[in-house]
Amino acid sequence: MLRILIRPANLVVITLALFLAVGCSGSREQADSSIAEANAAIAEHNQLFEEARSSYDEAKETIESGRESTGESTSSGGTTSGADNAQEVEQVVQARETMQDARERLQDARDPLAEVQDLDVEQEIIDYTALLSEAVEAQILAEEREIAYYEILERDPTLSExxxxxxxxxxxxxxxxxxxxxxxxxxxxxxxxxxxxxxxG
Incomplete structure (x- = not known):
């Protein structure tokens, strides 16, 4: 079985580099505060997401270097040492755990964005934060699938089964x-x- 890990789809770097205009009403100020709170959570998420993908890339490189050192080809199977296999699994575990942390931080952006929907602000602001909420929800579900993929790699690094x-x-x-x-x-x-x-902003 080929020891090739598939690179997950590129991350969606969600950023809320937009803030409401200054000199606004109490509702607008509250909306601005909520967007800023969501922005902080998303910024932390993006950093952790990058770290998770970096750990995955390290695992992928370890596997590929193992293939080269053992002379593995696309038409034959190969073996790696127990130490190499343990390193691969450790890197995948790190990727999974970091991705879980990233996903938790992204979940923290849910409530601030939802709060804006109940404020007396312009419809454009409502529409903007509603679409951002939609993006966050889709990202959370996608990361859940990626975490499940990492869990499979922990059990079956070669994806033989x-x-x-x-x-x-x-x-x-x-x-x-x-x-x-x-x-x-x-x-x-x-x-x-x-x-x-x-x-x-």
Whole structure:
């Protein structure tokens, strides 16, 4: 069995680099505060997400270097030492745990964004944060699938018994990241069309 790990879909770097215009009403100030709170959680998420993907890349490189050192080819199986296998698993575990931390931080952005929906503010602000909430939810679900993929790798680093399930999870994760990106892009369109309400921060 080929010892090849599939690179998950590129992350959706959700950023809320937009803040409401200054000199606004109490509701607008509250909306601004909520967006800032969500922004802080998302910024932490993005950093952890990058760290998780970096750990996964390290595991992938370890596997590929093991293939080269043992002369493994695309037409024959190969072996790696117990130490190499343990290192691979440890790196995958680190990727999973960091991704779980990232996902938890992203979940912290849910409530602040939802709070804006109940405020007496312009409809454009409501639409903007609703689309951002949609992007966050899609991202959370996609990361859940990626975490499940890492869990499979921990049990079966060669994917000799679980390749189809792993590929299915990656496909679902990729679809989720695409959905998140689409929602985020639509949110940015709302912001770009309303610079007087949502100026670049």
């Amino acid at each position: 679980n390749r189809e399930e792993a590929l299915s999870l990656l496909s679902e994760a990729g679809g989720g990241y695409t959905e998140a990106r689409d929602a985020y892009d639509r949110a940015q369109e709302v912001a770009d069309a309303n610079p007087e309400l949502l100026p670049a």
